[in-house]
Amino acid sequence: MELNQYLEVFIEESKEHIQACNEQLLELEKNPDDLTIINEIFRSAHTLKGMSATMGFEDLASLTHQMENVLDGIRNSRIKTSPEILDVIFIAVDHLEDMVESIAAGGDGKRDVSEAVDKLKRIEMGEHMSEPSRSETAAAIAESPGLAGFDEFELTVLKQSKDQGFGVFEITIALREDCLLKAARVYMVFEVLEKIGEIIKAVPSVEQLEEEQFDQEFSVTIVSKENPEEIKAKIMKVSEVSKTEVRDIDLEQSKQTENEREQTDAQIVEDPDKETEVARGPGKETSPVTETKSTKQTSSKTIRVNIERLDILMNLFEELVIDRGRLEQISKDLENPELTETVERMTRISGDLQNIILNMRMVQVETVFNRFPRMIRQLARDLDKKINLQVIGAETELDRTVIDEIGDPLVHLLRNSVDHGIESPEDRRKKGKNEEGTVFLRAYHSGNHVFIEIEDDGAGISRDKVLKKAISKGLVNERSAAGLTDQQVYEFILSSGFSTAEKVSDISGRGVGLDVVKNTIESLGGKISIDSAENKGTVFSIQLPLTLSIISVMLVGIANEKFAVPLSSIIETAIVKDSDIMNAHNQKVIDFRGKVVPLLFLKDVFEVPSDEQNDQFHSVILVRKGEKMAGLVVDSFIGQQEVVLKSLGNYLTNVFAISGATILGNGQVAMIVDCNALIK
Structure with missing residues (x-):
């Protein structure tokens, strides 16, 4: 039998079963006598064992088989559940996860699991049995x-x-x-x-x-x-x-x-369409036990699709969007009623098609959130703290490309909350708090964005401590520091190399700071903000775009060039008189509704050749990055449009303030402005 064709399905299903084991083991730790949970874990281990044996991954099958024996002992009351036994099973699940990852990366899935197998065998042999003897x-x-x-x-x-x-x-x-x-x-x-x-x-x-x-x-x-x-x-x-x-x-x-x-x-009960092993004779693989398959066919309403196929479909549709823009341009130029009507209809249909394709690429953030309860459990044990992780809104959906990138920043923020935020049980008792700290992980939609929040009820951030560190690092002087808002002060902890940890640990506090988190989120077109109250807790809020491939932009003209500014960064547009522009610290600024906003002339930033003009009026796009604002001065506004974001390729990775390019309806290439890079 040719097994390669089933490898992808095996990897996906194995990951699901391993995740189920992790989740159910955490539940079992809270309810050690709940047979329903034990049976769920047993079912996942049993299925994984059968699949591994069929695919020829012996180490995987061996470890799951030994795990299954221990679980069988627990559910038949021969073995009593204890934290020590669960620790061994958790280690076994970690091995399983590593082996499946190895297989997914093209490896053979082999791993030295003898120590874990020996520990499981000792448990099964009776070291933890509730009855006197086997x-x-x-x-x-x-x-x-x-x-x-x-x-x-x-x-x-x-x-x-x-x-x-x-x-x-x-x-x-x-x-x-x-x-x-x-x-x-x-x-x-x-x-x-x-x-x-x-x-x-x-x-x-x-x-x-x-x-x-x-x-x-x-x-x-x-x-x-x-x-x-x-x-x-x-x-x-x-x-x-x-x-x-x-x-x-x-x-x-x-x-x-x-x-x-x-x-x-x-x-x-195993899935009716899967063969199930029942017993083995000594020295044999599987006994030819009566095979029972359900004659009733269950109707499947979902199918697994390789993500590469969805990427290809998305790329093809992006080309269609470019051609749609070209047709719209031709239709305007020719002013043919029949052509205009056809193009409008095509625009509506392609818009619906775009929504369907984008929805197909949407993945629940649950796929990222699922690994955090296990991580928090281990961190709590390592730090000798009591942590209750509450996950809210795991069904919220994000584009797959965003999901792939957001995992590591969230890991860093959660570790930060557990290590720096939540106090030790003794300190919490002294403050009159519950000795068990709570960390909330929330996700929700708002407009065209997804917000992910990490909130803890810990010690909060000390404004004075952060300011003292910021001044010592030269990030701000003492005179300016007094006028900063709390949010501006908290933003210093996102600076490179910034850490207020009093001692270095394996968890955090190595001076790495949260700048990596900030850079990753901003590279996705998102932003991060911090709110905190001393002795009450801290909230990290991340705003992310729903998708990265097709974005809404404002097209602007600078001399003979066209540029696109993402609508998600724009507050509003304005026409500013030349007489309203002032100078402050060698920087041109305007007074925008009581706030001093610096101006950036894009033709100077991007060195666009143009005739010198002394215009009395300037077209300005006001953009925001967190609490900071800037005015981008352009020659003209062209209009709003949906465009396809194309990468500049491997040779143009360091172009300042340009996040990509797009092809317009007339075939012209427009650069997409990275507003985050322009605002310092």
């Missing part, structure tokens, strides 16, 4: 025919086998006390049983039997058409078997007696 557990189960803790899938197989005329038997086998090679005898018993029927379950587990982790007795559940006496006779032919008991399982009694367990285990 043999006592096996004996107790053997004394209860039909009540061996089957899951829903196993019960379904047994019931279907019974309906088809098969007998369902539980066989208890005892080896002689002087038996030396117990695993070999078990293997021989399994060989006999597989010739006369199908093995459904073994207690203790197959792995424990292989490693001789039992005394003399073990039990096996099989389906067979042979009668109990024939089965017993064939097993007794195996040397060193001292006793064999064959009991017919009463499925109805099993269902009634274990009704409560079935309600929780029902969630373990």
